Amino acid sequence: MTLNLDPSSTARTTPDDRRDRFATLTFERDVAAPLSVLWQAWTAPAARAVWAAPMPSVTVEFLEADTRVGGREISLCKAEGHSDIRCECGWLALQPAVCSVNYEVISSEGVTQSAALVTANLSGTHERSQLVVTVQLSSLAQDMEAGYRAGFGAGLGNLAGAAERTMVLQRVIQAPRSMVWGAWMNPETLPQWWGPEGFSCRTKRIDLRAGGEWVFEMIASDGTVFPNHHLYNEVRPEERIGYTLHWGENGPKHADAWASFEDQDGATKVTLGMVFSTAAEFQEAKGFGAVELGLQTLGKLERFVASR
Missing domain, CATH: 3.30.530.20 (START domain)
Structure with missing residues:
Protein backbone atom coordinates (compact mmCIF):
# COMPACT_ATOMS: atom_id res chain seq x y z
CA MET A 1 0.00 0.00 0.00
CA ARG A 165 -13.70 -2.12 -14.55
CA THR A 166 -12.07 -5.53 -14.02
CA MET A 167 -13.10 -8.71 -15.82
CA VAL A 168 -12.12 -12.10 -14.39
CA LEU A 169 -12.51 -15.42 -16.19
CA GLN A 170 -11.71 -18.79 -14.65
CA ARG A 171 -11.67 -22.41 -15.80
CA VAL A 172 -10.40 -25.62 -14.25
CA ILE A 173 -8.56 -27.60 -16.94
CA GLN A 174 -8.13 -31.31 -16.43
CA ALA A 175 -4.42 -31.42 -17.06
CA PRO A 176 -1.23 -30.85 -15.06
CA ARG A 177 -0.06 -27.27 -14.69
CA SER A 178 3.13 -27.95 -16.65
CA MET A 179 1.07 -28.99 -19.69
CA VAL A 180 -1.25 -26.00 -19.52
CA TRP A 181 1.65 -23.62 -19.07
CA GLY A 182 3.49 -25.26 -21.95
CA ALA A 183 0.54 -24.80 -24.30
CA TRP A 184 0.22 -21.12 -23.32
CA MET A 185 3.89 -20.09 -23.31
CA ASN A 186 5.02 -21.86 -26.48
CA PRO A 187 5.17 -19.57 -29.54
CA GLU A 188 4.24 -22.50 -31.76
CA THR A 189 1.14 -23.58 -29.84
CA LEU A 190 -0.32 -20.32 -28.40
CA PRO A 191 -1.61 -19.09 -31.80
CA GLN A 192 -3.21 -22.48 -32.46
CA TRP A 193 -5.83 -22.13 -29.72
CA TRP A 194 -5.97 -18.45 -28.79
CA GLY A 195 -9.26 -16.68 -29.45
CA PRO A 196 -12.99 -17.49 -29.36
CA GLU A 197 -14.75 -20.12 -31.42
CA GLY A 198 -14.40 -19.48 -35.15
CA PHE A 199 -11.33 -17.22 -34.80
CA SER A 200 -7.81 -17.89 -36.00
CA CYS A 201 -4.53 -16.05 -35.35
CA ARG A 202 -1.99 -14.69 -37.79
CA THR A 203 1.30 -13.86 -36.04
CA LYS A 204 3.67 -11.09 -37.09
CA ARG A 205 6.11 -11.35 -34.15
CA ILE A 206 6.06 -13.44 -30.99
CA ASP A 207 8.48 -13.42 -28.04
CA LEU A 208 6.93 -14.88 -24.89
CA ARG A 209 9.20 -13.54 -22.15
CA ALA A 210 9.31 -10.55 -19.83
CA GLY A 211 10.01 -7.59 -22.08
CA GLY A 212 8.75 -9.53 -25.10
CA GLU A 213 5.67 -9.09 -27.24
CA TRP A 214 3.12 -10.78 -29.45
CA VAL A 215 2.00 -8.80 -32.48
CA PHE A 216 -0.82 -10.63 -34.24
CA GLU A 217 -4.18 -10.43 -35.94
CA MET A 218 -7.30 -12.26 -34.86
CA ILE A 219 -9.39 -13.25 -37.86
CA ALA A 220 -13.11 -13.90 -37.51
CA SER A 221 -14.95 -16.54 -39.53
CA ASP A 222 -16.30 -13.80 -41.83
CA GLY A 223 -12.77 -12.57 -42.54
CA THR A 224 -12.86 -9.51 -40.28
CA VAL A 225 -9.36 -8.73 -38.98
CA PHE A 226 -8.71 -7.46 -35.44
CA PRO A 227 -5.11 -6.21 -34.87
CA ASN A 228 -3.66 -7.05 -31.43
CA HIS A 229 -0.45 -6.31 -29.56
CA HIS A 230 0.44 -7.94 -26.23
CA LEU A 231 3.41 -6.55 -24.29
CA TYR A 232 4.71 -8.90 -21.58
CA ASN A 233 6.03 -7.33 -18.38
CA GLU A 234 6.20 -10.40 -16.13
CA VAL A 235 6.70 -14.12 -16.63
CA ARG A 236 6.91 -16.42 -13.59
CA PRO A 237 7.17 -19.98 -14.99
CA GLU A 238 4.09 -22.10 -14.27
CA GLU A 239 2.70 -19.41 -11.95
CA ARG A 240 1.59 -16.27 -13.80
CA ILE A 241 2.18 -13.86 -16.64
CA GLY A 242 1.45 -10.14 -16.72
CA TYR A 243 0.96 -8.14 -19.92
CA THR A 244 -0.79 -5.18 -21.47
CA LEU A 245 -3.30 -5.28 -24.32
CA HIS A 246 -3.05 -2.73 -27.13
CA TRP A 247 -5.24 -1.92 -30.11
CA GLY A 248 -2.86 -3.01 -32.84
CA GLU A 249 0.91 -2.68 -33.00
CA ASN A 250 2.00 0.15 -30.68
CA GLY A 251 -1.59 1.27 -30.48
CA PRO A 252 -3.30 2.67 -27.38
CA LYS A 253 -3.45 0.41 -24.33
CA HIS A 254 -6.91 -0.78 -23.43
CA ALA A 255 -6.21 -3.17 -20.53
CA ASP A 256 -3.67 -4.47 -18.03
CA ALA A 257 -3.98 -8.24 -17.95
CA TRP A 258 -2.68 -11.32 -16.19
CA ALA A 259 -3.06 -15.08 -16.29
CA SER A 260 -2.38 -17.26 -13.25
CA PHE A 261 -2.05 -21.03 -13.01
CA GLU A 262 -2.79 -23.00 -9.83
CA ASP A 263 -2.63 -26.72 -9.07
CA GLN A 264 -6.01 -28.16 -8.13
CA ASP A 265 -5.99 -31.88 -7.37
CA GLY A 266 -4.02 -32.74 -10.47
CA ALA A 267 -5.91 -30.25 -12.61
CA THR A 268 -5.05 -26.60 -13.27
CA LYS A 269 -7.14 -23.60 -12.32
CA VAL A 270 -6.54 -20.84 -14.86
CA THR A 271 -7.52 -17.27 -14.00
CA LEU A 272 -7.50 -14.67 -16.74
CA GLY A 273 -7.95 -11.11 -15.50
CA MET A 274 -8.16 -7.74 -17.25
CA VAL A 275 -8.34 -4.25 -15.76
CA PHE A 276 -9.67 -2.09 -18.58
CA SER A 277 -8.18 1.37 -18.93
CA THR A 278 -11.57 3.10 -18.67
CA ALA A 279 -15.04 2.23 -17.43
CA ALA A 280 -16.36 2.90 -20.94
CA GLU A 281 -14.03 0.29 -22.46
CA PHE A 282 -15.09 -2.21 -19.79
CA GLN A 283 -18.78 -1.64 -20.55
CA GLU A 284 -18.14 -1.86 -24.29
CA ALA A 285 -16.30 -5.16 -23.84
CA LYS A 286 -19.13 -6.58 -21.73
CA GLY A 287 -21.60 -5.38 -24.32
CA PHE A 288 -20.05 -7.29 -27.20
CA GLY A 289 -19.78 -10.47 -25.11
CA ALA A 290 -16.15 -10.42 -23.95
CA VAL A 291 -16.95 -12.68 -20.99
CA GLU A 292 -18.50 -15.37 -23.15
CA LEU A 293 -15.81 -15.04 -25.83
CA GLY A 294 -13.06 -15.24 -23.22
CA LEU A 295 -14.54 -18.38 -21.72
CA GLN A 296 -14.65 -19.86 -25.23
CA THR A 297 -10.93 -19.13 -25.51
CA LEU A 298 -10.21 -21.02 -22.28
CA GLY A 299 -12.40 -23.84 -23.57
CA LYS A 300 -10.26 -24.05 -26.70
CA LEU A 301 -7.17 -24.19 -24.50
CA GLU A 302 -8.63 -27.15 -22.61
CA ARG A 303 -9.45 -29.00 -25.82
CA PHE A 304 -6.00 -28.28 -27.21
CA VAL A 305 -4.28 -29.63 -24.09
CA ALA A 306 -6.51 -32.71 -24.09
CA SER A 307 -5.49 -33.48 -27.67
CA ARG A 308 -1.76 -33.49 -26.93
Missing part, protein backbone atom coordinates in the same frame (compact mmCIF):
# COMPACT_ATOMS: atom_id res chain seq x y z
CA THR A 2 1.17 3.55 -0.67
CA LEU A 3 1.47 6.59 1.51
CA ASN A 4 0.83 10.28 1.10
CA LEU A 5 4.14 11.89 0.14
CA ASP A 6 3.18 15.36 1.38
CA PRO A 7 5.84 16.11 4.05
CA SER A 8 3.40 18.38 5.89
CA SER A 9 1.29 15.32 6.71
CA THR A 10 3.92 13.94 9.10
CA ALA A 11 5.75 15.32 12.11
CA ARG A 12 8.72 14.18 14.12
CA THR A 13 7.85 12.15 17.20
CA THR A 14 9.38 13.29 20.49
CA PRO A 15 9.50 11.44 23.82
CA ASP A 16 6.54 13.53 24.98
CA ASP A 17 4.18 12.30 22.28
CA ARG A 18 5.08 8.62 22.06
CA ARG A 19 1.45 7.76 22.74
CA ASP A 20 0.78 9.03 19.21
CA ARG A 21 3.03 6.38 17.72
CA PHE A 22 0.28 3.75 17.91
CA ALA A 23 -3.00 3.93 16.02
CA THR A 24 -5.73 1.64 14.72
CA LEU A 25 -7.20 2.85 11.44
CA THR A 26 -10.26 1.43 9.69
CA PHE A 27 -11.22 1.95 6.05
CA GLU A 28 -14.43 0.77 4.39
CA ARG A 29 -15.36 0.64 0.72
CA ASP A 30 -18.53 -0.48 -1.05
CA VAL A 31 -17.64 -1.71 -4.52
CA ALA A 32 -19.91 -2.21 -7.52
CA ALA A 33 -18.17 -5.43 -8.53
CA PRO A 34 -18.59 -9.13 -7.68
CA LEU A 35 -16.81 -10.44 -4.60
CA SER A 36 -14.61 -12.73 -6.70
CA VAL A 37 -13.51 -9.77 -8.82
CA LEU A 38 -12.74 -7.61 -5.79
CA TRP A 39 -10.55 -10.38 -4.38
CA GLN A 40 -8.56 -10.55 -7.60
CA ALA A 41 -8.21 -6.77 -7.73
CA TRP A 42 -7.02 -6.77 -4.11
CA THR A 43 -4.46 -9.59 -4.49
CA ALA A 44 -3.34 -10.03 -8.12
CA PRO A 45 0.01 -8.22 -8.62
CA ALA A 46 -0.95 -6.88 -12.06
CA ALA A 47 -4.13 -5.36 -10.64
CA ARG A 48 -2.37 -3.98 -7.54
CA ALA A 49 0.07 -2.17 -9.81
CA VAL A 50 -2.86 -0.39 -11.47
CA TRP A 51 -4.36 1.14 -8.31
CA ALA A 52 -1.41 1.42 -5.90
CA ALA A 53 -0.37 5.03 -6.59
CA PRO A 54 -2.40 7.39 -4.37
CA MET A 55 -2.30 10.29 -6.84
CA PRO A 56 -1.23 10.93 -10.47
CA SER A 57 2.00 12.68 -9.40
CA VAL A 58 3.17 9.51 -7.64
CA THR A 59 4.48 6.39 -9.36
CA VAL A 60 4.87 2.98 -7.74
CA GLU A 61 7.55 0.61 -8.99
CA PHE A 62 7.13 -3.02 -7.98
CA LEU A 63 10.42 -4.80 -7.39
CA GLU A 64 8.97 -8.06 -6.11
CA ALA A 65 5.45 -9.47 -5.97
CA ASP A 66 4.48 -12.89 -4.62
CA THR A 67 0.91 -13.04 -3.36
CA ARG A 68 0.87 -16.25 -1.38
CA VAL A 69 1.32 -17.07 2.28
CA GLY A 70 4.98 -16.52 3.04
CA GLY A 71 5.45 -14.40 -0.07
CA ARG A 72 6.16 -10.72 -0.08
CA GLU A 73 5.71 -7.59 -2.16
CA ILE A 74 8.34 -4.85 -2.34
CA SER A 75 7.61 -1.53 -4.01
CA LEU A 76 9.09 1.95 -4.29
CA CYS A 77 6.78 4.95 -4.07
CA LYS A 78 8.27 7.84 -6.04
CA ALA A 79 7.43 11.51 -6.40
CA GLU A 80 9.52 14.34 -7.81
CA GLY A 81 11.31 16.27 -5.10
CA HIS A 82 10.88 13.55 -2.45
CA SER A 83 12.97 10.61 -1.35
CA ASP A 84 11.71 7.22 -2.48
CA ILE A 85 9.56 5.39 0.04
CA ARG A 86 10.13 1.63 0.24
CA CYS A 87 7.19 -0.57 1.21
CA GLU A 88 7.66 -4.23 2.14
CA CYS A 89 4.49 -6.27 2.46
CA GLY A 90 4.57 -9.86 3.70
CA TRP A 91 1.50 -12.05 3.32
CA LEU A 92 0.61 -13.90 6.54
CA ALA A 93 -2.84 -15.29 5.69
CA LEU A 94 -4.93 -15.50 2.51
CA GLN A 95 -8.47 -16.90 2.50
CA PRO A 96 -9.81 -16.32 -1.03
CA ALA A 97 -12.74 -13.90 -1.17
CA VAL A 98 -12.84 -13.81 2.66
CA CYS A 99 -9.80 -12.13 4.20
CA SER A 100 -6.09 -11.39 4.01
CA VAL A 101 -3.53 -10.46 6.64
CA ASN A 102 -0.16 -8.91 5.92
CA TYR A 103 2.56 -7.00 7.64
CA GLU A 104 3.84 -3.77 6.13
CA VAL A 105 7.13 -2.00 6.81
CA ILE A 106 7.75 1.49 5.43
CA SER A 107 11.25 2.95 5.13
CA SER A 108 12.96 5.89 3.51
CA GLU A 109 16.67 6.49 2.99
CA GLY A 110 17.40 3.34 4.98
CA VAL A 111 15.41 4.46 8.02
CA THR A 112 12.35 2.44 9.07
CA GLN A 113 9.39 4.81 9.37
CA SER A 114 6.63 2.46 10.48
CA ALA A 115 5.41 -1.10 10.84
CA ALA A 116 1.82 -2.19 10.55
CA LEU A 117 -0.46 -5.21 10.58
CA VAL A 118 -3.07 -4.94 7.82
CA THR A 119 -6.23 -7.07 7.92
CA ALA A 120 -8.69 -6.99 5.02
CA ASN A 121 -12.15 -8.53 5.32
CA LEU A 122 -14.26 -9.02 2.20
CA SER A 123 -17.92 -9.87 1.78
CA GLY A 124 -20.56 -9.52 -0.90
CA THR A 125 -22.43 -11.14 -3.76
CA HIS A 126 -22.15 -11.65 -7.51
CA GLU A 127 -23.12 -8.00 -7.98
CA ARG A 128 -21.63 -5.92 -5.15
CA SER A 129 -18.99 -6.34 -2.50
CA GLN A 130 -17.58 -4.70 0.61
CA LEU A 131 -14.02 -4.28 1.81
CA VAL A 132 -13.08 -3.40 5.39
CA VAL A 133 -9.38 -2.82 6.03
CA THR A 134 -7.98 -2.45 9.54
CA VAL A 135 -4.46 -1.10 9.99
CA GLN A 136 -2.73 -1.51 13.34
CA LEU A 137 0.03 1.05 12.94
CA SER A 138 3.22 1.62 14.89
CA SER A 139 5.02 4.82 13.88
CA LEU A 140 8.76 4.64 14.48
CA ALA A 141 10.86 7.49 13.08
CA GLN A 142 7.91 9.88 12.78
CA ASP A 143 4.16 10.06 13.21
CA MET A 144 2.76 8.23 10.19
CA GLU A 145 -0.96 8.26 11.00
CA ALA A 146 -1.88 11.20 8.77
CA GLY A 147 0.13 9.78 5.89
CA TYR A 148 -1.50 6.39 6.28
CA ARG A 149 -4.97 7.88 6.37
CA ALA A 150 -4.35 9.83 3.20
CA GLY A 151 -2.46 7.09 1.36
CA PHE A 152 -4.75 4.20 2.25
CA GLY A 153 -7.83 6.29 1.63
CA ALA A 154 -6.70 7.29 -1.84
CA GLY A 155 -5.40 3.83 -2.70
CA LEU A 156 -8.62 2.08 -1.71
CA GLY A 157 -10.60 4.61 -3.70
CA ASN A 158 -8.45 3.69 -6.70
CA LEU A 159 -8.99 0.00 -5.92
CA ALA A 160 -12.76 0.39 -5.98
CA GLY A 161 -12.58 2.11 -9.35
CA ALA A 162 -10.24 -0.52 -10.77
CA ALA A 163 -12.37 -3.42 -9.50
CA GLU A 164 -15.43 -1.92 -11.18
Whole structure:
Protein backbone atom coordinates (compact mmCIF):
# COMPACT_ATOMS: atom_id res chain seq x y z
CA MET A 1 0.00 0.00 0.00
CA THR A 2 1.17 3.55 -0.67
CA LEU A 3 1.47 6.59 1.51
CA ASN A 4 0.83 10.28 1.10
CA LEU A 5 4.14 11.89 0.14
CA ASP A 6 3.18 15.36 1.38
CA PRO A 7 5.84 16.11 4.05
CA SER A 8 3.40 18.38 5.89
CA SER A 9 1.29 15.32 6.71
CA THR A 10 3.92 13.94 9.10
CA ALA A 11 5.75 15.32 12.11
CA ARG A 12 8.72 14.18 14.12
CA THR A 13 7.85 12.15 17.20
CA THR A 14 9.38 13.29 20.49
CA PRO A 15 9.50 11.44 23.82
CA ASP A 16 6.54 13.53 24.98
CA ASP A 17 4.18 12.30 22.28
CA ARG A 18 5.08 8.62 22.06
CA ARG A 19 1.45 7.76 22.74
CA ASP A 20 0.78 9.03 19.21
CA ARG A 21 3.03 6.38 17.72
CA PHE A 22 0.28 3.75 17.91
CA ALA A 23 -3.00 3.93 16.02
CA THR A 24 -5.73 1.64 14.72
CA LEU A 25 -7.20 2.85 11.44
CA THR A 26 -10.26 1.43 9.69
CA PHE A 27 -11.22 1.95 6.05
CA GLU A 28 -14.43 0.77 4.39
CA ARG A 29 -15.36 0.64 0.72
CA ASP A 30 -18.53 -0.48 -1.05
CA VAL A 31 -17.64 -1.71 -4.52
CA ALA A 32 -19.91 -2.21 -7.52
CA ALA A 33 -18.17 -5.43 -8.53
CA PRO A 34 -18.59 -9.13 -7.68
CA LEU A 35 -16.81 -10.44 -4.60
CA SER A 36 -14.61 -12.73 -6.70
CA VAL A 37 -13.51 -9.77 -8.82
CA LEU A 38 -12.74 -7.61 -5.79
CA TRP A 39 -10.55 -10.38 -4.38
CA GLN A 40 -8.56 -10.55 -7.60
CA ALA A 41 -8.21 -6.77 -7.73
CA TRP A 42 -7.02 -6.77 -4.11
CA THR A 43 -4.46 -9.59 -4.49
CA ALA A 44 -3.34 -10.03 -8.12
CA PRO A 45 0.01 -8.22 -8.62
CA ALA A 46 -0.95 -6.88 -12.06
CA ALA A 47 -4.13 -5.36 -10.64
CA ARG A 48 -2.37 -3.98 -7.54
CA ALA A 49 0.07 -2.17 -9.81
CA VAL A 50 -2.86 -0.39 -11.47
CA TRP A 51 -4.36 1.14 -8.31
CA ALA A 52 -1.41 1.42 -5.90
CA ALA A 53 -0.37 5.03 -6.59
CA PRO A 54 -2.40 7.39 -4.37
CA MET A 55 -2.30 10.29 -6.84
CA PRO A 56 -1.23 10.93 -10.47
CA SER A 57 2.00 12.68 -9.40
CA VAL A 58 3.17 9.51 -7.64
CA THR A 59 4.48 6.39 -9.36
CA VAL A 60 4.87 2.98 -7.74
CA GLU A 61 7.55 0.61 -8.99
CA PHE A 62 7.13 -3.02 -7.98
CA LEU A 63 10.42 -4.80 -7.39
CA GLU A 64 8.97 -8.06 -6.11
CA ALA A 65 5.45 -9.47 -5.97
CA ASP A 66 4.48 -12.89 -4.62
CA THR A 67 0.91 -13.04 -3.36
CA ARG A 68 0.87 -16.25 -1.38
CA VAL A 69 1.32 -17.07 2.28
CA GLY A 70 4.98 -16.52 3.04
CA GLY A 71 5.45 -14.40 -0.07
CA ARG A 72 6.16 -10.72 -0.08
CA GLU A 73 5.71 -7.59 -2.16
CA ILE A 74 8.34 -4.85 -2.34
CA SER A 75 7.61 -1.53 -4.01
CA LEU A 76 9.09 1.95 -4.29
CA CYS A 77 6.78 4.95 -4.07
CA LYS A 78 8.27 7.84 -6.04
CA ALA A 79 7.43 11.51 -6.40
CA GLU A 80 9.52 14.34 -7.81
CA GLY A 81 11.31 16.27 -5.10
CA HIS A 82 10.88 13.55 -2.45
CA SER A 83 12.97 10.61 -1.35
CA ASP A 84 11.71 7.22 -2.48
CA ILE A 85 9.56 5.39 0.04
CA ARG A 86 10.13 1.63 0.24
CA CYS A 87 7.19 -0.57 1.21
CA GLU A 88 7.66 -4.23 2.14
CA CYS A 89 4.49 -6.27 2.46
CA GLY A 90 4.57 -9.86 3.70
CA TRP A 91 1.50 -12.05 3.32
CA LEU A 92 0.61 -13.90 6.54
CA ALA A 93 -2.84 -15.29 5.69
CA LEU A 94 -4.93 -15.50 2.51
CA GLN A 95 -8.47 -16.90 2.50
CA PRO A 96 -9.81 -16.32 -1.03
CA ALA A 97 -12.74 -13.90 -1.17
CA VAL A 98 -12.84 -13.81 2.66
CA CYS A 99 -9.80 -12.13 4.20
CA SER A 100 -6.09 -11.39 4.01
CA VAL A 101 -3.53 -10.46 6.64
CA ASN A 102 -0.16 -8.91 5.92
CA TYR A 103 2.56 -7.00 7.64
CA GLU A 104 3.84 -3.77 6.13
CA VAL A 105 7.13 -2.00 6.81
CA ILE A 106 7.75 1.49 5.43
CA SER A 107 11.25 2.95 5.13
CA SER A 108 12.96 5.89 3.51
CA GLU A 109 16.67 6.49 2.99
CA GLY A 110 17.40 3.34 4.98
CA VAL A 111 15.41 4.46 8.02
CA THR A 112 12.35 2.44 9.07
CA GLN A 113 9.39 4.81 9.37
CA SER A 114 6.63 2.46 10.48
CA ALA A 115 5.41 -1.10 10.84
CA ALA A 116 1.82 -2.19 10.55
CA LEU A 117 -0.46 -5.21 10.58
CA VAL A 118 -3.07 -4.94 7.82
CA THR A 119 -6.23 -7.07 7.92
CA ALA A 120 -8.69 -6.99 5.02
CA ASN A 121 -12.15 -8.53 5.32
CA LEU A 122 -14.26 -9.02 2.20
CA SER A 123 -17.92 -9.87 1.78
CA GLY A 124 -20.56 -9.52 -0.90
CA THR A 125 -22.43 -11.14 -3.76
CA HIS A 126 -22.15 -11.65 -7.51
CA GLU A 127 -23.12 -8.00 -7.98
CA ARG A 128 -21.63 -5.92 -5.15
CA SER A 129 -18.99 -6.34 -2.50
CA GLN A 130 -17.58 -4.70 0.61
CA LEU A 131 -14.02 -4.28 1.81
CA VAL A 132 -13.08 -3.40 5.39
CA VAL A 133 -9.38 -2.82 6.03
CA THR A 134 -7.98 -2.45 9.54
CA VAL A 135 -4.46 -1.10 9.99
CA GLN A 136 -2.73 -1.51 13.34
CA LEU A 137 0.03 1.05 12.94
CA SER A 138 3.22 1.62 14.89
CA SER A 139 5.02 4.82 13.88
CA LEU A 140 8.76 4.64 14.48
CA ALA A 141 10.86 7.49 13.08
CA GLN A 142 7.91 9.88 12.78
CA ASP A 143 4.16 10.06 13.21
CA MET A 144 2.76 8.23 10.19
CA GLU A 145 -0.96 8.26 11.00
CA ALA A 146 -1.88 11.20 8.77
CA GLY A 147 0.13 9.78 5.89
CA TYR A 148 -1.50 6.39 6.28
CA ARG A 149 -4.97 7.88 6.37
CA ALA A 150 -4.35 9.83 3.20
CA GLY A 151 -2.46 7.09 1.36
CA PHE A 152 -4.75 4.20 2.25
CA GLY A 153 -7.83 6.29 1.63
CA ALA A 154 -6.70 7.29 -1.84
CA GLY A 155 -5.40 3.83 -2.70
CA LEU A 156 -8.62 2.08 -1.71
CA GLY A 157 -10.60 4.61 -3.70
CA ASN A 158 -8.45 3.69 -6.70
CA LEU A 159 -8.99 0.00 -5.92
CA ALA A 160 -12.76 0.39 -5.98
CA GLY A 161 -12.58 2.11 -9.35
CA ALA A 162 -10.24 -0.52 -10.77
CA ALA A 163 -12.37 -3.42 -9.50
CA GLU A 164 -15.43 -1.92 -11.18
CA ARG A 165 -13.70 -2.12 -14.55
CA THR A 166 -12.07 -5.53 -14.02
CA MET A 167 -13.10 -8.71 -15.82
CA VAL A 168 -12.12 -12.10 -14.39
CA LEU A 169 -12.51 -15.42 -16.19
CA GLN A 170 -11.71 -18.79 -14.65
CA ARG A 171 -11.67 -22.41 -15.80
CA VAL A 172 -10.40 -25.62 -14.25
CA ILE A 173 -8.56 -27.60 -16.94
CA GLN A 174 -8.13 -31.31 -16.43
CA ALA A 175 -4.42 -31.42 -17.06
CA PRO A 176 -1.23 -30.85 -15.06
CA ARG A 177 -0.06 -27.27 -14.69
CA SER A 178 3.13 -27.95 -16.65
CA MET A 179 1.07 -28.99 -19.69
CA VAL A 180 -1.25 -26.00 -19.52
CA TRP A 181 1.65 -23.62 -19.07
CA GLY A 182 3.49 -25.26 -21.95
CA ALA A 183 0.54 -24.80 -24.30
CA TRP A 184 0.22 -21.12 -23.32
CA MET A 185 3.89 -20.09 -23.31
CA ASN A 186 5.02 -21.86 -26.48
CA PRO A 187 5.17 -19.57 -29.54
CA GLU A 188 4.24 -22.50 -31.76
CA THR A 189 1.14 -23.58 -29.84
CA LEU A 190 -0.32 -20.32 -28.40
CA PRO A 191 -1.61 -19.09 -31.80
CA GLN A 192 -3.21 -22.48 -32.46
CA TRP A 193 -5.83 -22.13 -29.72
CA TRP A 194 -5.97 -18.45 -28.79
CA GLY A 195 -9.26 -16.68 -29.45
CA PRO A 196 -12.99 -17.49 -29.36
CA GLU A 197 -14.75 -20.12 -31.42
CA GLY A 198 -14.40 -19.48 -35.15
CA PHE A 199 -11.33 -17.22 -34.80
CA SER A 200 -7.81 -17.89 -36.00
CA CYS A 201 -4.53 -16.05 -35.35
CA ARG A 202 -1.99 -14.69 -37.79
CA THR A 203 1.30 -13.86 -36.04
CA LYS A 204 3.67 -11.09 -37.09
CA ARG A 205 6.11 -11.35 -34.15
CA ILE A 206 6.06 -13.44 -30.99
CA ASP A 207 8.48 -13.42 -28.04
CA LEU A 208 6.93 -14.88 -24.89
CA ARG A 209 9.20 -13.54 -22.15
CA ALA A 210 9.31 -10.55 -19.83
CA GLY A 211 10.01 -7.59 -22.08
CA GLY A 212 8.75 -9.53 -25.10
CA GLU A 213 5.67 -9.09 -27.24
CA TRP A 214 3.12 -10.78 -29.45
CA VAL A 215 2.00 -8.80 -32.48
CA PHE A 216 -0.82 -10.63 -34.24
CA GLU A 217 -4.18 -10.43 -35.94
CA MET A 218 -7.30 -12.26 -34.86
CA ILE A 219 -9.39 -13.25 -37.86
CA ALA A 220 -13.11 -13.90 -37.51
CA SER A 221 -14.95 -16.54 -39.53
CA ASP A 222 -16.30 -13.80 -41.83
CA GLY A 223 -12.77 -12.57 -42.54
CA THR A 224 -12.86 -9.51 -40.28
CA VAL A 225 -9.36 -8.73 -38.98
CA PHE A 226 -8.71 -7.46 -35.44
CA PRO A 227 -5.11 -6.21 -34.87
CA ASN A 228 -3.66 -7.05 -31.43
CA HIS A 229 -0.45 -6.31 -29.56
CA HIS A 230 0.44 -7.94 -26.23
CA LEU A 231 3.41 -6.55 -24.29
CA TYR A 232 4.71 -8.90 -21.58
CA ASN A 233 6.03 -7.33 -18.38
CA GLU A 234 6.20 -10.40 -16.13
CA VAL A 235 6.70 -14.12 -16.63
CA ARG A 236 6.91 -16.42 -13.59
CA PRO A 237 7.17 -19.98 -14.99
CA GLU A 238 4.09 -22.10 -14.27
CA GLU A 239 2.70 -19.41 -11.95
CA ARG A 240 1.59 -16.27 -13.80
CA ILE A 241 2.18 -13.86 -16.64
CA GLY A 242 1.45 -10.14 -16.72
CA TYR A 243 0.96 -8.14 -19.92
CA THR A 244 -0.79 -5.18 -21.47
CA LEU A 245 -3.30 -5.28 -24.32
CA HIS A 246 -3.05 -2.73 -27.13
CA TRP A 247 -5.24 -1.92 -30.11
CA GLY A 248 -2.86 -3.01 -32.84
CA GLU A 249 0.91 -2.68 -33.00
CA ASN A 250 2.00 0.15 -30.68
CA GLY A 251 -1.59 1.27 -30.48
CA PRO A 252 -3.30 2.67 -27.38
CA LYS A 253 -3.45 0.41 -24.33
CA HIS A 254 -6.91 -0.78 -23.43
CA ALA A 255 -6.21 -3.17 -20.53
CA ASP A 256 -3.67 -4.47 -18.03
CA ALA A 257 -3.98 -8.24 -17.95
CA TRP A 258 -2.68 -11.32 -16.19
CA ALA A 259 -3.06 -15.08 -16.29
CA SER A 260 -2.38 -17.26 -13.25
CA PHE A 261 -2.05 -21.03 -13.01
CA GLU A 262 -2.79 -23.00 -9.83
CA ASP A 263 -2.63 -26.72 -9.07
CA GLN A 264 -6.01 -28.16 -8.13
CA ASP A 265 -5.99 -31.88 -7.37
CA GLY A 266 -4.02 -32.74 -10.47
CA ALA A 267 -5.91 -30.25 -12.61
CA THR A 268 -5.05 -26.60 -13.27
CA LYS A 269 -7.14 -23.60 -12.32
CA VAL A 270 -6.54 -20.84 -14.86
CA THR A 271 -7.52 -17.27 -14.00
CA LEU A 272 -7.50 -14.67 -16.74
CA GLY A 273 -7.95 -11.11 -15.50
CA MET A 274 -8.16 -7.74 -17.25
CA VAL A 275 -8.34 -4.25 -15.76
CA PHE A 276 -9.67 -2.09 -18.58
CA SER A 277 -8.18 1.37 -18.93
CA THR A 278 -11.57 3.10 -18.67
CA ALA A 279 -15.04 2.23 -17.43
CA ALA A 280 -16.36 2.90 -20.94
CA GLU A 281 -14.03 0.29 -22.46
CA PHE A 282 -15.09 -2.21 -19.79
CA GLN A 283 -18.78 -1.64 -20.55
CA GLU A 284 -18.14 -1.86 -24.29
CA ALA A 285 -16.30 -5.16 -23.84
CA LYS A 286 -19.13 -6.58 -21.73
CA GLY A 287 -21.60 -5.38 -24.32
CA PHE A 288 -20.05 -7.29 -27.20
CA GLY A 289 -19.78 -10.47 -25.11
CA ALA A 290 -16.15 -10.42 -23.95
CA VAL A 291 -16.95 -12.68 -20.99
CA GLU A 292 -18.50 -15.37 -23.15
CA LEU A 293 -15.81 -15.04 -25.83
CA GLY A 294 -13.06 -15.24 -23.22
CA LEU A 295 -14.54 -18.38 -21.72
CA GLN A 296 -14.65 -19.86 -25.23
CA THR A 297 -10.93 -19.13 -25.51
CA LEU A 298 -10.21 -21.02 -22.28
CA GLY A 299 -12.40 -23.84 -23.57
CA LYS A 300 -10.26 -24.05 -26.70
CA LEU A 301 -7.17 -24.19 -24.50
CA GLU A 302 -8.63 -27.15 -22.61
CA ARG A 303 -9.45 -29.00 -25.82
CA PHE A 304 -6.00 -28.28 -27.21
CA VAL A 305 -4.28 -29.63 -24.09
CA ALA A 306 -6.51 -32.71 -24.09
CA SER A 307 -5.49 -33.48 -27.67
CA ARG A 308 -1.76 -33.49 -26.93
